[in-house]
Amino acid sequence: MEFAVNPAASLSMWLKAEAHRLGFDLVGIAPAVSPPGYPRLLEWLERGFAGEMHYLPRRAAAYQHPDKVLAGVRSVIMVAMNYKTEIAASSTVPEDRSARVARYAHPAGDYHDFLRARVKQLGDWLHEQSPGCRTRTVVDTAPLLERDFARLAGLGWFGKNTLLIHKHAGSFLYLAGLLTDVALEADRPHHTAHCGTCTRCLDVCPTQAFPEPYVLDATKCLAYFNIELEGAIPADHRAAMGNWLFGCDLCQDVCPWNRKAPSTSDPLLQPLAELTSADALMFLTIAEENFNRRFGKTPLARPGWNGLRRSAAIVLGNLRCEAAIPALQALLDDPHDVVRESAAWALTQLTDHKPEARAPGS
Numbered sequence: 001m002e003f004a005v006n007p008a009a010s011l012s013m014w015l016k017a018e019a020h021r022l023g024f025d026l027v028g029i030a031p032a033v034s035p036p037g038y039p040r041l042l043e044w045l046e047r048g049f050a051g052e053m054h055y056l057p058r059r060a061a062a063y064q065h066p067d068k069v070l071a072g073v074r075s076v077i078m079v080a081m082n083y084k085t086e087i088a089a090s091s092t093v094p095e096d097r098s099a100r101v102a103r104y105a106h107p108a109g110d111y112h113d114f115l116r117a118r119v120k121q122l123g124d125w126l127h128e129q130s131p132g133c134r135t136r137t138v139v140d141t142a143p144l145l146e147r148d149f150a151r152l153a154g155l156g157w158f159g160k161n162t163l164l165i166h167k168h169a170g171s172f173l174y175l176a177g178l179l180t181d182v183a184l185e186a187d188r189p190h191h192t193a194h195c196g197t198c199t200r201c202l203d204v205c206p207t208q209a210f211p212e213p214y215v216l217d218a219t220k221c222l223a224y225f226n227i228e229l230e231g232a233i234p235a236d237h238r239a240a241m242g243n244w245l246f247g248c249d250l251c252q253d254v255c256p257w258n259r260k261a262p263s264t265s266d267p268l269l270q271p272l273a274e275l276t277s278a279d280a281l282m283f284l285t286i287a288e289e290n291f292n293r294r295f296g297k298t299p300l301a302r303p304g305w306n307g308l309r310r311s312a313a314i315v316l317g318n319l320r321c322e323a324a325i326p327a328l329q330a331l332l333d334d335p336h337d338v339v340r341e342s343a344a345w346a347l348t349q350l351t352d353h354k355p356e357a358r359a360p361g362s
Helices: 007-021 038-046 060-064 111-129 146-152 200-204 222-228 235-241 280-285 288-295 304-318 322-333 337-351
Strands: 026-031 075-082 098-101 135-138 173-180 244-246
Touching: 007 026, 007 075, 007 111, 026 146, 038 060, 075 111, 075 146, 098 280, 111 135, 111 173, 146 173, 222 235, 222 244, 222 304, 235 304, 244 304, 280 304, 280 322, 288 304, 304 322, 304 337, 322 337
Parallel strands: 098 244
Antiparallel strands: 026 075, 075 173, 135 173
16 A cells, blocks of 8 residues: 655655754744734834834834745744753852843854854755755844744744743743745644743733733833843833843743753853853943954844943942942043943942942032
């Protein structure tokens, strides 16, 4: 008896095997359809939750279908890499200078670069199997609702903190996509959610950035303040930043699904010690040339030298770091007005607790 062979299913199976060989922890295939979350994106934009991330409303129409990214697309291959790593408990940075950097930025390089390289390798493999096919690699930069397609590809569900969660891998996941005009066998969408009555991610947010479950007001998110926002961080949210220098992981740190999630052993994702327990005073005083040399190829380049100095000043003010007073005073003459104002604010936090250490001219 002969059995019919499904070429699309066979190719999909081998493609997934190749994705795992390349180092991806999760891989799934979704049909190239209009993403179910597109109407919610438009509503989210209408509510003003994108803040100063003007590229989102500017490209809103392009998110409606992946054919805006690759004409003739038939399949969306979604991959994920777990970036959770073991972080040493000990640190040589004094407690009143110790700042936090979001886990996704801990590795020495920019995740966009090594994800793009691996997805491109997967695309090259597909070209070998289907000569003449067309592909497009997507890592954050193209107008694709990657999280929606990850759910359609069966990689997880949306948590109440809006992040994709996988039962075994948790939510510390880099996502990337490979669009192709090859018709592949799609996986079953992840229809169920497993958050139940848990609201830990919502409750822990210091700025109440979730107006309701499954909705993030980015304009209140710490990661928006210290990464995306180019100007001054709103005064009424500075204390809530605590010691978060870059990004924020609070809503993921408390998620029960991350408690038993494995840590990655991928050498490319191992953390830099200077980022797992960052020295806020070092980021305040580092020269621009040195900053660019050491962090210019990491996600920290997005807010840049001035953005990191702005955030470092606020962190040091929150930590009441008296050792930072001379450096903060020196920044009162800085040519960058946001850095200058942030340093002045930090000094007021310190002088309220140490009256004899007044900023010049105060």
